[in-house]
Amino acid sequence: MEHVFISYMHENMEIVDRLCQELTSRGIKVWLDRNDIKPGSRWKDAIRGAIREGAFFIACFSKEYNKRSQTDKTYMNEELTIAIEELRQRPTDRVWFIPVKLNNCKIPDRNIGGGETLHDLQHVKLYQDWDVGIQRIIEVIQSESPEPTGEMGTDSKSSGNFADQERAGTKSSQSNRDQSRELTDWVFQQADDLVKRGEIDKALKGYSHGINLDPYRPFAYNNRGAAYNIKGDVNNA
Missing domain, CATH: 3.40.50.10140 (Toll/interleukin-1 receptor homology (TIR) domain)
Structure with missing residues (x-):
């Protein structure tokens, strides 16, 4: 769509x-x-x-x-x-x-x-x-x-159209995953920038938000832990 x-x-x-x-x-x-x-x-x-x-x-x-x-x-x-x-x-x-x-x-x-x-x-x-x-x-x-317009038939041409639709669906799914990853990357980048500016509390919220979007980013946990260290919160570091 x-x-x-x-x-x-x-x-x-x-x-x-x-x-x-x-x-x-x-x-x-x-x-x-x-x-x-x-x-x-x-x-x-x-x-x-x-x-x-x-x-x-x-x-x-x-x-x-x-x-x-x-x-x-x-x-x-x-x-x-x-x-x-x-x-x-x-x-x-x-x-x-x-x-x-x-x-x-x-x-x-x-x-x-x-x-x-x-x-x-x-x-x-x-x-x-x-x-x-x-x-x-x-x-x-x-x-x-x-x-979607068009009818599905049983001849070889229709089968070809179905294959095209499958490929288009796969491409669309990949595009959505790429877009989601770009969004998460942007969230983590914003959190890194906040740390550099000394806005640690906002950075911690950013890291946590990014981890909720994609929990399979080891560096994000490390960066969040480092931010807690800067804040002096060793229990969460």
Whole structure:
């Protein structure tokens, strides 16, 4: 399937990483700015194209968004504007824009056309019950995703198509694993950088989060132990 675009505030990076991991572990490809914008590309054009080409748009609202959007500029507002323009051109009987609450926040009263606002789109409260919320998101993505076209026959040509589909499925699974590994690598790199800046408590959370994503990284346990040593916590080192 096509990707799912994730719009979020960088202050909510940790919980958004967790959301992405939940989706990718179920074979859903996500598009995240810090992972999918190629070096040297025009990042605004990349974001605009990714929103318009995405199978779904998930808007992650939070208290941090509410605060920033009222006092400072945030590019998430621009992403919402592009997404709303795209939403207006899509069929109203198909889900595309999925509002998500990461914490007890307000969803902006943005006009989406036809006398409706973002409040008229059913949202998901991840902060109330994470597992139930994730399951609801996955169910709507799977149920609303376009079905593959073409019919399966019994002749050699159809068998060839089936083989192609199997290879495509294998390639897709490998892509999802690669994407998940890239995400975990990024989490560990951020934790390493936090140690260098002396932000040990944040680094420890980062290492633990990365280990939860992928527990088969021996160096991560070593680095976390070293961070505990720096903190003076020899019991956990």
